[in-house]
Amino acid sequence: xALNYIWxxxxxxxxxTALVKLIFFGDIDVFPNMVASTFExxxxxxxxxxxxxxxxxxxxxxxxxxxxxxxxKIFSRLIAPLFSKLFPELPDKHPAFGSIVMNIAANMLGxxxxxxxxxxxxxxxxQDVNPxxxxxxxxxxxxxxLNTSGLTIIPISIMVYRAELGxxxxxxIFIPIMLATYFSTMAGLIAVSIFQKINxxxxxxxxxxxxxxxxxxxxxYWLSGLPKEEVQQISRLASNIILMSIIVLFxxxxxxRKVNVYEAFIEGAKDGFKIAVKxxxxxxxxxxxxxxxxAAGAMDYLINGIIFVFDSVGINTDFVQALPTxxxxxxxxxGARGMLMDLMKTEGADSFASRVASTVQGATDxxxxxxxxxxxxxxIKNTRYAVTAGLIADFTGIIAAxxxxxxxxx
Numbered sequence: 001x002a003l004n005y006i007w008x009x010x011x012x013x014x015x016x017t018a019l020v021k022l023i024f025f026g027d028i029d030v031f032p033n034m035v036a037s038t039f040e041x042x043x044x045x046x047x048x049x050x051x052x053x054x055x056x057x058x059x060x061x062x063x064x065x066x067x068x069x070x071x072x073k074i075f076s077r078l079i080a081p082l083f084s085k086l087f088p089e090l091p092d093k094h095p096a097f098g099s100i101v102m103n104i105a106a107n108m109l110g111x112x113x114x115x116x117x118x119x120x121x122x123x124x125x126x127q128d129v130n131p132x133x134x135x136x137x138x139x140x141x142x143x144x145x146l147n148t149s150g151l152t153i154i155p156i157s158i159m160v161y162r163a164e165l166g167x168x169x170x171x172x173i174f175i176p177i178m179l180a181t182y183f184s185t186m187a188g189l190i191a192v193s194i195f196q197k198i199n200x201x202x203x204x205x206x207x208x209x210x211x212x213x214x215x216x217x218x219x220x221y222w223l224s225g226l227p228k229e230e231v232q233q234i235s236r237l238a239s240n241i242i243l244m245s246i247i248v249l250f251x252x253x254x255x256x257r258k259v260n261v262y263e264a265f266i267e268g269a270k271d272g273f274k275i276a277v278k279x280x281x282x283x284x285x286x287x288x289x290x291x292x293x294x295a296a297g298a299m300d301y302l303i304n305g306i307i308f309v310f311d312s313v314g315i316n317t318d319f320v321q322a323l324p325t326x327x328x329x330x331x332x333x334x335g336a337r338g339m340l341m342d343l344m345k346t347e348g349a350d351s352f353a354s355r356v357a358s359t360v361q362g363a364t365d366x367x368x369x370x371x372x373x374x375x376x377x378x379x380i381k382n383t384r385y386a387v388t389a390g391l392i393a394d395f396t397g398i399i400a401a402x403x404x405x406x407x408x409x410x
Contacts, residue, residue: 006328006335010289014296021297034295041291045284048164048341049276055160057272062247063109063156064268065261069254075105082208086189087139088198096125100143108153119147120377127378135382136375138196142189144374144386149188149393150365151181154246158362161341167349172232174239176355176404177362182216184364184397191389224407231408279334286338294342299324318410319402321347322356326398330391333366356405363397 018034021027066072080101090096099122106115122143130137136144155177163170186209193200200209223231254261293299302324307317321343329336340361344354367390375383 006332007285007289010293014292014298017296017298017301030296034292037291037295038288041287042284044345045287046280049280049283051164052160052279053273053276055163055272056156056276057269059154059156059160060272060275061265061267061269062250063154064271065254065259065264066109066246066250067106067268068259068264069250069252069257071109071250071253072102072105074253075108076101079104079208081204085202085204086142086193086198089137090126090139091129094125094129096122096129096139099125103143104146104151107147108151116373119143119374123374123378127380132382133378134380136380136384136386140375140380141384141386141389142192142196144371145188145192145389145393146185147374148365148367148370148390149181149185150363150397151185152362153178154243155362157337158340158358161337161344162349162354162358165341165344165349167344169236169240170349171239171243172236172408173355173358173362174243175235176359176401176408179216179220179404180359180363180397180401182212183400184393186213187396188389188393191392192385195385195389220404220407228408228410235408282334283338283341286335287342290338290342294346316406318352319356319405321353322360322402325357326360326401329360329364329398330367330394333369336361336366352405352409355409356402359401359405360398363401364394367391367394 014034018027018030021030076098080097083097083101083104087097087100099118103115103118103122106118123140126137126139126143127133130140155174158173158177159170162173189209190200192198198205200206223234226234251261254264290299303321306320306323310317310320325336325339325343328339340354340357343357344351347353367387371383371386371390375381375386
């Protein structure tokens with residue numbers, strides 16, 4: 001629904017802007033440019049979608065190997081003690097715990113196809129012990145916010161987009177995204193814990209979150225003292241070592257469990273083509289609307305207005321072109337993806353703004369969409385503070401993404 005209104009806004013505001021430019025400034029090229037942009041961009045959207053097939057097939061095949069090799073169960077065991085403390089109102093050994101940790105583990109690994117069914121199952125299991133069936137329970141809200149915070153280890157889709165649009169090293173945003181999504185998740189978790197009066201100083205919670213926080217803070221402190229070129233070199237090397245290690249780990253685990261690694265890869269890779277074809281109409285719709293908005297000059301007015309505001313208070317404005325992606329992300333995943341790809345097309349995949357937008361894209365999930373799907377699946381109408389906590393996570397993730405991008409790339 002949000003994307004529907006956004007799509008309408010782009011076309012109507014572009015048309016009004018073009019009329020103003022034609023009537024008051026005599027710009028006779030504005031309407032021909034708008035129409036030409038629709039044909040050019042629709043072809044570009046198709047080319048991009050088909051171009052994504054190879055990389056998507058590769059990584060979905062690798063992830064299928066990991067899934068069959070038992071990596072989700074390993075992650076589930078690692079995070080289960082923490083989750084038992086974050087969901088105190090769920091009865092001990094309730095079946096929802098298994099679905100929750102499996103969902104979060106799958107999301108962390110970028111296994112969307114596995115994560116969603118597990119997430120819906122978790123919501124149904126929590127709904128069984130929810131005393132008010134049309135009102136979100138504490139456990140359901142905590143689960144939703146952890147999902148919307150977008151905690152991920154392998155940002156596959158963003159690396160694939162960057163590769164398709166010509167990035168020299170598509171994985172150079174790997175570590176920045178991991179850092180930004182950590183802050184987003186922590187903000188969401190803390191916000192919900194305050195609402196629910198969960199004791200974050202519990203020994204188990206503190207050992208998990210405190211230890212991870214010390215590591216993240218120490219890493220940022222160390223990197224902040226290095227020259228920018230050295231930070232980028234370390235990030236590039238570490239990112240690629242981690243990614244290759246993940247591939248080898250997944251294959252090794254599958255081999256140990258006597259999984260037919262080749263067949264598992266083929267099974268997962270087949271989904272790459274299906275997804276690439278599936279997103280064509282969505283990508284055409286959003287990229288064409290953005291192209292019309294840009295061709296009319298409305299995007300320039302929006303960006304220049306934001307730059308003026310930040311300039312007036314003395315803030316560096318190099319990140320501003322990434323803000324449309326950031327503002328779109330909580331509302332629409334496909335809309336934010338379109339904004340990101342439009343930015344990389346116009347400014348270059350390795351421009352600072354594109355790297356900021358890529359980091360933002362990976363830092364959070366689509367809050368309103370996730371809430372609509374998961375709560376809608378079990379008939380919950382009163383979401384209480386779920387949206388508030390989700391948007392706190394989004395805002396924190398966006399700010400963290402911008403600051404971390406300055407640390408790594410500016």
